[in-house]
Amino acid sequence: MTDIEKQQVDIEPFQEALARHGLALTRGETTALQVNVGLNCGLACGHCHLEAGPYREEAMDRATMDTVIDCARRFRFASIDLTGGSPELVPGIDYLVRSLAPLTPRLIVRSNLVALNEESAADLCELYREMKVVLVVSLPATNASQTEAQRGSGVWEKSVAALRKLNAIGYGVEGSSLELNLVSNPAGAFLPAPQGQAEKKFRADLLRKFGITFNALYTFANVPLGRFRAFLERSGNLSGYLGKLAGGFNPCTVEGLMCRNQLSVDWSGRLFDCDFNLAAGLPHGGTTSYLADLLELPAPGVPIPVGDHCYACTVGSGFT
Template identity: 40%
Template sequence: MAPKPTSLFKRHSPLSFPQYQHDVLAAVDLAQTPHEGDFAQTLAANHWQKLTPAKLEIFQINIGKLCNMSCRHCHVDAGPDRTQENMNRETIDLCLHALDLTEAHTVDITGGAPELNPHFRYLVDQCVGRGKHVIDRCNLTVLLLPRMEDLPQWLADRRVEIVCSLPHYRQRNTDAQRGDGTFEKSIEALHRLNAVGYGQGNPHRQLTLMSNPVGAFLASGQAKLEDEWKAGLQKNYGISFDRLITLNNMPISRYLEWLEQSGNLQQYMELLVNSFNPATVAGLMCRNTISISWDGRLYDCDFNQMLELECQGSDAQPMHLRDFDPTWLAKREIVTDRHCFGCTAGAGSSCGGALD
């Protein structure tokens, strides 16, 4: 399961096209599963005739697909070769203008490796200046790059929460998903974050670890795993952190490629559908979050963004930041498809971790 050296896009893989991914998922035979794997019918059978937004709380900005890594599970298909999809200053200013029109309390900055965007620090400062809680979704290894050495202290000074991707607290499992040597670099980065006060119980320097399974199965119990991880990282490496969140892998992009190549696609899709948990629906991230792409288009969630399923209004017209209208957004119906079973399976999965 060693990571590929480049993105699907760089390799000219058919899976780099969202429509092809839709076709692959639609072709999976789910006739023997409840409602034949139709997400909308599954919702309707559980008293959700349609999925609508709750109050907008989180403004998530994906500022680009550029990353210093090419992880096997990446739903963004990010990598060092994705240099074109990088949010420019004009679009970032449009994000800030749109943010000012909402009551969102949190700005969730993601990528790729968002820190590699040349306007990352400007965006953080602008959001902090507006009194927003800012989240930086960090792959850890980016903090070891020479020009990023000051970043842990810089983020700490601004009270930015750091949500770090770490598949497992053991080296073998992490390197299998993210590449040889990744675990060692991640541990070094965590030491640097601890050194500036992250992960010590200070609510203004919150360090969150994010784990997703290495393989074709659902995320394990979040609370139990958190205790296990805290004990394991402290005992073996002297590292502390504040909380652990767990995510199911989404059957899109490079994880979809692995599912196909390993012969696990049928089994995994059946697992997701059969594990549908109605208790997760109310808390789905698409209900309290709006997701902004690097080019300013609007999506219900980051996963829909990667499949280019744009927000749709009553007139079925997609929306861009230039036309941002909170009233319109509040009235929309959330776009769903088969991949959405990934967020409702088992304990559920969202950018904030388990839902049940």
């Protein structure tokens, strides 16, 4: 057995941790649709669970977009969440946004900010404003060194410029209905700071240094999958990091986990319960199925496939 394999068996399996607390992870009412439109991204961030990057070619085609739109029309989700990769780089993303916005009260688009700083994204930013899209953008820290340690050289200035552009069209500005939320993940093999404390620091630093405002900040633990897991293995931190996650397991987070209330679809139309299970190769219902064949939403009580990566969503305050 290799050292890595020894590290992997050092923690209690997530399924057993649930059972020890008299819990099971099952679906509730499905109110959200998460859509991963592809893995192409201008960055290759060290924490990326999907290993998205500039050379990934996976992208949702027009036919699958139409399937997503038809699903949204039939089921009228309370929220629809577009993620990637970088959604801005997917051909036809403007078509998808314009089509989905009238079908849900809350259309969310996730961004790494860098793509939004490109001149080619000007029309897309205007479309987001017009459709009142909720923007959720990644910003690891309020300084260049920490941000670029995770995301690469030159990213900091582009991120700040993008935030200023978004503020200029009303996003994250007090009194505006345009919502701008930040997401921060740690740059290394450690857990995030408490969310309230981190938000206070981000708000003060960004306003004082750059005049930037936003609505809310969310902090999440890095999920030990994909590129981040490879980093943990190379650096010898896998066992220690998994131990931190398992040691901080909070059974109170299970009821509110996002996988209980959302259905996740990838660029090819395959169904999952969340984007992390997508990365882990754990399909919805335990077997490969497609959105095009979905006749009704999953019934409450259906078991959700789990793995040890699920500890990242249940440590501390959880990923809800």
